Amino acid sequence: MTTTHERPHRSSTTAPGGLTPDQVEQLGRELDAIRQDVLDSRGERDAAYIRRVVKAQRLLELGSRAALLRSRRPAAWVLGTAGLAIAKILDNMEIGHNVLHGQWDWMRDPKIHSTTWEWDHVSPAAQWKRTHNVTHHTYTNIVGMDNDLGYGIMRVDEAQEWKPRYLVQPAWNFVTACIFEYGIAMFDLDLGDHIRDKRNMTPEKKAEVKVTLAKAARQLTKDFVLYPALSGRGWRNTLAANATANLVRNLWSHSVIMCGHFPEGVQTFEQAELDIDESRGHWYLRQMLGSANISGSPALHLMTGNLSHQIEHHIFPDLPSNRYAEIAPRVREVFEKYGLAYNARPMVRQVASAWHKVVRLSLPNGWLAETDRRNLVPQLKKLAARPA
Template sequence: MTAIQKLEQNPVAHLTPEDIEAFGAEIEAIRQEVLAKRGADDAAYIRRMIAFQRWLEVGSRATLLASVFPPAFVLGTAGLTIAKILENMEIGHNVMHGQWDWMRDPKIHSTNWDWDNATPAAAWKHSHNELHHTYTNVLGKDNDLGYSIMRVDEDQRWHPFFLAQPLWNAINACIFEYGIAAYDLELGKNLRIPKEKRSEEFTKGAAATLKKIRGQMLKDYVVHPLVAAPFGALLPTLAANVIANVGRNIWSHSIIMCGHFPEGVAVFEKASIEGETKAEWYLRQGLGSANITGGKLMDIMSGNLSHQVEHHLFPDLNSNRLAEVAPKVKAVFEKYDLPYVEGSFPKQLASAWHKVFRLSLPNGWLATTTPKNAPKRMAQLYKMSTGGRKARKAIQAELDAAAA
């Protein structure tokens, strides 16, 4: 995952500045084509989706009133999990992106929408829409790369702490909504600042987030279980809400991993975006994203982030149109001989997790370890983990030589 500017085979090295501008013009033309024809059918789509999600949640919660019976528990829990995924992915994420603002419907507008999530809408829109989508995959600028807790690049100096990053990533998957809330607050950085010196912005943001979390927990873990209590279903309903929230979190985390972290997705040096043109921004968005193949069901359940390349090119384009533009975008990438990263959900997820494990280890360790030399490599890893910086540097030199 070395920054694209340092790769031996830079995938954009063959493009002239004129080529890049022509590429950008063709991508922009695709966007304008869809903007010119979106209308009543698109508006009907999102209204149907919202109505379906709400009825699914109501029906699932009603079913859970009888959750002392195993079939009702399974059916209600599955329905609630799907309802929460749809609310987060295809509805909340996309509405708060402003994808449906053109409808001028105050009930489905980015300025008014809130979602079933630990992060307040305003905080999420700032960190996601304004920061992540502006600085996609720029090292040192885009904190979505690992949410500040992982090693995501070979040029990032390895430290024994990173050995635990597969564990951190697994835990983060289960509590993903709270990980995002902490990331939006830049919690790690702000907690290191003495309380009296923390900014008013952070203090207000933390208070808003805690209020949101209390509200979410009260709804899922107090109100609904108490409503089910007279039916003898307090504990099953409580368990169903826990399962639904964890299931939603793991699914959301997996989709985000597949769209940003598989092998082949590019990252960029901070200096590379100075004076960046719109065409260069388009190029970076496309190279820094990956798609998931899988059809209509995958599209809907992923919030159409199965078309992550297209979403990053057109973040304000309503999600139901991304499948339509994907073949056109892919054709432009092929025309300019650019990588267009895509694969099935299992393939992309396995690739992303492989990278998490690979980068948790010193550079070259995994690639140069064989059954024959495994004892030696384990001894080196132990020395790198327990020794100082000098020991790590010396052994890293050995690993680099072996990898070369």
């Protein structure tokens, strides 16, 4: 696989990964065949799967909320907090993310449909679908077009000019992880210059801001007013439990998403490198080179919303998530056939790799590898003193 150090060059004869145009189109046909096999075979077992997960998540949340009514007892607090954190992760990852992708729309069940589903998240479903399903999945890992790549606030590629402000990138990334759902909501609003010039904010943008603020108010009221109040004298314990569950959910979600698009070895792209009218084969290839998987147990796949199969998800974002593990070996065979590296590591290694990249790109190109650890602090002070 071409790394971000080795900028791919699109010519009339080669594509990213060194493939010829004929190879790219053949690759597209092979992946189309895998997709069609799933479409032809999806049915009751898939529907039963998502209904089981939804039911289990709701029962887990209900049981955890009930336990937290007695949150003054340490055992009840630990049990309720852990259960609530897991329930929130399931709601956002395996259920919300995938339902809002339309993976289950074929069931024609109004209770599990992308047009009716609302999740336990600050970002309203409609706004998230626009920025994630359309923008991110269309322009995956294209610098300047896909703001999911660093969420528009980080240096994500060596080709980006280094500036002293990037020195705080690791700290900013950690803060973002802790408040991830709010960061996503702000990102989904795509305020841009509107923040600097509120007078020119369009009526449509003002309406979007109001919807998001209303959703945030409901979320805050639910977790930090209503449920604590129901706990009576234990309200402080319940409030702390809800805050802890939200923090765990945010840190987990952020880690999973970083593993999918930011580890070392995942390729990014410049707009000038890509054809204006990208073929389906080229789009497939970009998803393959711009994604990474997490290897692990079925429980880990469930808790990641099957985004541990990020490669399969980005190739086939509308297929039922429970099928990604099933088709992963076939997708891997396609990688191997065309000499492409299938980026898959255990979660600890992928998280470490992603954080290494965050730190590395916060410094000038090549600086991290060349600088002796003993000189780290004085070198950082010198870099910080440079004019922006």
